[in-house]
Amino acid sequence: VSVESSSGLSAPYDELYYRGVRAYFREDWERAAEFLEKSISTRDKLLQTRRKCHHDCLTAGDDKISKLDKDDLTLWDLGILDWIQVRAECVRFCMGQSISPAVLLPVSSDIEYEFGTRNPYNYLQVTYYKLDKMAKAASAAHTFFVANPSHLEMRNNIEKYRRLLGVKEESFLDREREQELHWEKYDAAVLAESSSDWVKAVKRWKECVNETLKQTEECRAQCVMASRVIPEEPDTVQGVYERAADLSLSLLSCKQMCVTLVSTRPGRVSALEDFLPLQLEHLHIAQFKAGDLKGAVETLRSLLLFYPTDSDFLSNLELYTQTLEGDTEAQETGPMQEIAKYISRALQEKRLLYFGMANLDYKFSDPDLWTPEDVVPESLRETWRVEKEKLLEKLKQGEKVEEVDESGFYAGGPVPVVGVTITMDDQGLNGTNRVVLDGVLSQSECDRVMQLASVAASVGDGYRGRRSPHTPHEKFEGLTVLRALKLAQDGLVNQSDARLLHKIGETVKVLMDSYFRSHSVLYFAYTHLVCRSAIPGHQEGRSDLSHPVHVDNCILEPETRQCWREAPAFTHRDLSAVLYLNDDFEGGEFFFTDRDAKTVTASVKPKCGRLVGFTSGPVNPHGVTAVTAGRRCALALWLTTEKHHRDMEREEAEELWAANGKSVVKEEKGDGESAVKTARSGRSQGKERSKERERVTGRRDEL
């Protein structure tokens, strides 16, 4: 079968992908590589063409809506349908010029999901490994890993490409980097800010704003309706109306997705709310500090387009304009053009589409916190209000129902370690399956682990240079047991301190196992020493959290009080423990909340040797308040009852200790096959046929 006909793109990318995966399971590596690559490039080409056509047709059909009177519903339906049709025609014609009809057909959401999670690169890395193309394998592995940073198997593979196979650092390219440039800029801006280099910070934040706008625009371009099949003409007025509303709806929800997508880092759950305004806030502060008052005025005015009545922004503006006394030109600088354009386009669209959906019985929420009231039609606002009331009513009734923890753990068992005491139990903590223990570590043990953390931090967390800030006001550094051991091997920390880190984990496990009276064998799922440091000069008026409220093993949806036990949450985590190491910082209190993620039910102030333990499920939402000064370190640790989710890294460290100095690199070299694990789709679990012995099963846990 030929991949390509003479006319360029001929097969749709989903078909190519299926063929690639089939070849993969036949172990026909040449073919697998060919088809997988072709499916990726076909999809790229398709997206690129859509962007181009979206751009070319940006104003097509605008005359149809400019005449619309938003209070006249009878005209609205016809007008909007016209508008969408004309634009769709334009895009369809444009796309048809470079892409064959088959490629334009819609693709199943399963396949879109696969591409969204970058799974094709999972297959590709094994394929290239088998073909002995190590640089390509490394790049595929890295590309996959960026979007799946918790995929331990891939993490190990990358280590092996680097260590065993001598693949050069330059080969670890992110093939999808283009789509994350705004995150690179974001990191660079936060970095410049943290070193108080304000001139640079201004430059970086500007770049970040521009790139974010660009990414959002490109994402929105993918929402063109041409890729959808427009059905035959409706024959009743009601039909026309429904059709228009339908189309508005899919257009809108597609565009809504973009706001969320762009503000979500690949491989992470949480989105930064109000991503663009957040950046503008940083920008104007940096401009002020760099002495660029005119720039600060411009940025503030842009920010005010989002939040016209925000009193802080308004008083800042007054301050800036006063300082600029006499310089009327600077005082009167308007908002950034690009932002003004973005907002006016977004609002025009919302006005149109919300209006169209006003009569629809469809539940949706606005992803932007800044949409002004008047953009939302009266009847829709009414629907939202009624919904909210219903929900509140439900909540009121729900609150009467006791929270039950179905985890199968029962707090209240003995604490079998000398010197450890129970400081707070369920009652003291106002909840179910929660505990605070004290005396788990001595001061000198805390000091040693703190020391370990500071060395590790100065070397970087060692993993592909990704910072993972929950907030731009703090710096996060992490260290695992294996990493500590490797630092010890390199002579950067004491062997005995690395071992102490390991041993402390064992003690915590004994305590948790006993106190929560577990009925089954527990395994370590993951251990992470995490320090959060306040970035000086960034602390005034902070209203964010160091760690937003979350549940460890499911995705909490506070509005509905539901918790979804599904990926990308760490669903196999059963028990959570956080052991604190110090108290010489400000803020950083741990707290439990109700399922609404708002009502704080208990707080815990960290100090050396204090452990907070709880079941990882929905009865225990929790968070950490902002660390506003100093550095807060804690050892976070999760236990699981699922053996195949046990922490292989920990075991690797243990093996290394057992081998006591023997080089593992040498040991593994003879068995090249085991160096790279087999890719498996999360959905189609292919049969494992490799000889990988003990490491075959799910080498994965989350960071």
Ligand SMILES: O=C(O)CCC(=O)C(=O)O
């Ligand atoms: O550091 C803490 O106190 C809690 C951290 C936490 O909740 C987590 O890492 O999931």
Ligand SMILES: [Fe+2]
């Ligand atoms: Fe947590």
